[in-house]
Each structure stands twice: as C-alpha cells, then as structure tokens.
Amino acid sequence: MMKTFKLEQGPIGIFDSGYGGLTILEDIRKGLPQYSYIYLGDNARAPYGTRSFEVVYEFTLQAVKKLFELGCPLVILACNTASAKALRSIQQHDLPLIAPQRRVLGVIRPTAESIGKLTITRHVGILATAGTIHSESYPLEIQKLYPDIHVSGTACPLWVPLVENGEADSDGSDYFVKKYINELLSQDHEIDTIILGCTHYPLLMRKIRQYTPSHIRLIAQGEHVTNSLKNYLSRHPEIETMCRREGTCNFFTTESVEKFQESASVFLNEEINVKNITLK
C-alpha cells in the first residue's frame, strides 16, 4: 500500500546529494534563524551530476519521502541536479498522491529570477553539473523571465568529486577550475555574470574567483534561495505555521557519520549532530 503523509508541524528539510547543500543551509539559517532544520546529504551516492534522469528522480524521491517521515512539512532541494531532473515530476506526479499538503521547492527558479537585476551586458554564463547543463533548465527558466538575456553553459563534471573528496583547496584542483571557466568564457566574450549553478561550487569559490576575470560577477545561490524562501513563507501561511520554530538543526547522511562530521564541520565551522540514514 502506498504510504501517505499528512501535514504536521516539523523542521524544514534541506536535501542535497552531498555537502553542497550546506552552502544553502548556512544562508537559510542566517536569514531565517527562528526555524528548525534537518539537512540530508546522500553522500554515499554522490555525485548525482552524471547520473540519468531516472536515477536522480528515484534517489531524490526517496530522500523527500525520508524527510517527510522525519516530519518536514516543506523540503528544499538544495541541489540543482535534483531540481533540474526531479522537482517537476515530484511536484506534479508524486506530491498529489503521497502528501498533497506538503511542499517541495528547488533552487533553479529563485536563481533565475534574481539574474535579471544583476547582468548589465545581458550575457550570462552557467557553470553546473552535466545533468543540470544538459537539462537546459537554466536557459529555459531565464528566457521565460528575461527573453533578452543570452545564456551559455559549461558542464564541470570534476568539480563535485573534488569537493566531496576534500580536494577543493588542493594544488591539483587548479587545472580543472581554470579549464571549465576558460571553456565557458570562450563561448561568449560578453559574459559579465556567472551563476555557480551547483551548490557544491561555493566551496571552490577561492579558486573560481582566482581564475575568473575580476570584472565578471560570480553568483552563489544561497542568498537568492533564502530571499525566495522568505517570500514564499510570507505568501503561504498554511505552510509557514507548520514550520517548527525551535532554531535547531540536525544532520543525516547516507555515508559514515564520522566522515560527514569531519567534512561538514570544516564548512560550517561548528560541531554538529549527525545520524546515519538509509534511503530506499
């Protein structure tokens, strides 16, 4: 029998394939510290970026159901790959069947909305996983809102593995950071704004900044997702009142707790409470 989830008060769920969503969680917690949060990283199965549509959808749906089981009335897919490949199907197909009163939101739309105010040349670049680039989600969303903006994209398949393996600041990462930035800029010399369209990439920010010409603005998503969430909660009191307000944050990973604790504490600069979880 299909399991269904009734609306109940609980923490906001933040999901990513691995550590990348922590960059979004941090900004959301700064902007909305009153709420309680659960972070779920599917580190054992990351990266998602090179996986097929079907697999990303299946893994993301498993994670959303787990977060519902843990009581979340609202889940943010803090992963562009999952937002590009699974969000629409989950919203349109699964939610009406399993949890019609709960909500799942992504990170692509809020980022696309903010870009119109940021580019002056109206030429924008996207750096993202192969999955996100091939889905064409960014050009589609941006052109719906701003038909005058020209969008180019480059897939950076090696950046997430560098971050997941703790190599973001190593000397070896320079080659691949430079390579993908140059590939993007050689497509369009008028780009003045680059979206880091993968939540892992802010963890490479120091090197990305180093190899990007200084007149080009780099956009990380946390701030834009946070503003969009604030706006969403103010427009949806039926969801907002279901978001628990205890200011707590608990972490779940499909990998080893020790490994997650060690890596995540470096990104977050704090001791965290982590539990292991199985997704199926």
Ligand code: DGL
């Ligand atoms: N942070 C995810 C994203 O925003 C990562 C992707 C992956 O696992 O490849 O796309």
